[in-house]
Amino acid sequence: xxxxxxxxxxxxxxxxxxxxxxxLIFADPPYWMRVEGVLKRVNxxxxxxxxxxxxxxxxxxxxxxxxTFAWLTECKRLLKKDGSLWVIGGMQCIYLIGYALQKLGxxxxxxxxxxxxxxxxxxxxxxxxxxxxTLIWAVKNKTARFHFNYKTAKELNTDTxxxxxxxxxxxxxxxxxxxxxxxxxxxxxKDDSGxxxxxxxxPEELLYRIIAINSQIGDxxxxxxxxxxxxxxxxxxxxxxxxxIEMNPVYCKYxxxxxxxxxxxxxxxxxxxxxxxxxxxxxxEMIEAGYFREGEPLYYHHTPYLYLTAEGKGIKADGSVTDIxxxxxxxxxxxxxxxxxxxxxxxxxxxSFVPIxxxxxxxxxxxxxx
Numbered sequence: 046x047x048x049x050x051x052x053x054x055x056x057x058x059x060x061x062x063x064x065x066x067x068x069l070i071f072a073d074p075p076y077w078m079r080v081e082g083v084l085k086r087v088n089x090x091x092x093x094x095x096x097x098x099x100x101x102x103x104x105x106x107x108x109x110x111x112x113t114f115a116w117l118t119e120c121k122r123l124l125k126k127d128g129s130l131w132v133i134g135g136m137q138c139i140y141l142i143g144y145a146l147q148k149l150g151x152x153x154x155x156x157x158x159x160x161x162x163x164x165x166x167x168x169x170x171x172x173x174x175x176x177x178x179t180l181i182w183a184v185k186n187k188t189a190r191f192h193f194n195y196k197t198a199k200e201l202n203t204d205t206x207x208x209x210x211x212x213x214x215x216x217x218x219x220x221x222x223x224x225x226x227x228x229x230x231x232x233x234x235k236d237d238s239g240x241x242x243x244x245x246x247x248p249e250e251l252l253y254r255i256i257a258i259n260s261q262i263g264d265x266x267x268x269x270x271x272x273x274x275x276x277x278x279x280x281x282x283x284x285x286x287x288x289x290i291e292m293n294p295v296y297c298k299y300x301x302x303x304x305x306x307x308x309x310x311x312x313x314x315x316x317x318x319x320x321x322x323x324x325x326x327x328x329x330e331m332i333e334a335g336y337f338r339e340g341e342p343l344y345y346h347h348t349p350y351l352y353l354t355a356e357g358k359g360i361k362a363d364g365s366v367t368d369i370x371x372x373x374x375x376x377x378x379x380x381x382x383x384x385x386x387x388x389x390x391x392x393x394x395x396x397s398f399v400p401i402x403x404x405x406x407x408x409x410x411x412x413x414x415x
Contacts, residue, residue, distance in 0.1 A: 046062065048286050050274065067125065068266065069259055117151075127192070192260060201219060229248075247275050265285070267289070274296075369386030387402040
């Protein structure tokens, strides 16, 4: 069962799905916010926060705990042995969810803080502005070989890299604090009367990161609490299959229309091109083919450090022979002593510095190596 929105009770519908059938789960369950009374904005208008019936269906902590264990148990059954589960929650629920995950044997990979660029203010001024939500990334057990597009994640990291540095090619590891805006503007679904459809609609950028870094084209992404169908829309956009369950027929109706309008994108992010390992070729064969020259210098930050031998090794100024990976590791004082030299070294071509990985890519393309 793929590329469907199922309108029904999630616990009942999940039981109908086959074991180990989904690659990635994103769950945005009821937070049980326990909203009481009417909250006023500064201008005197009512604040339309999350006071929906689906979020206030629980009568006690034990009731919510029972519900949490029930749907997480089904998620574990549905998840493939190397699949990943992401759950999002606020302070009201995320700690209980984390406890339930561990009791059920899940293994934590990361917790991620979604730091909101434009959080709702605390209108009464009685506590700190609640400006984040927490996500837990977990797998079925600690031996799971989960999928992770590490380099794709670096391409999505605009949190710790300035715009100018990013434009200049600087890439850093994606961290566990994500600076993203809440859903707003045209992305926010409205009903026929122009009113906000869903009070807890998540931004597409949030799901885009998760699905892009944690799955592959053709994988099945499952959301047991479909809501406004952000998960389905982004999964389709990235070339993944989707399956969502939602009990509210109004949400299902508008969600179906939203997903139907999505066009898949054929991009490097969607394909995870950055994480595709190039075919193995050696300096030796590229030197023999004339793409590099024996004796030419290899530069790092426009400074020559090595001179190529006919065998593709590097000779340092003191005459010792090394490889490009160990050499750059020592120059950068990397604790692991070795880095991927293809990402750092350059040569001079037509009075310009050219990364050696670009020359390798040209050689692979010219020779049609696969």
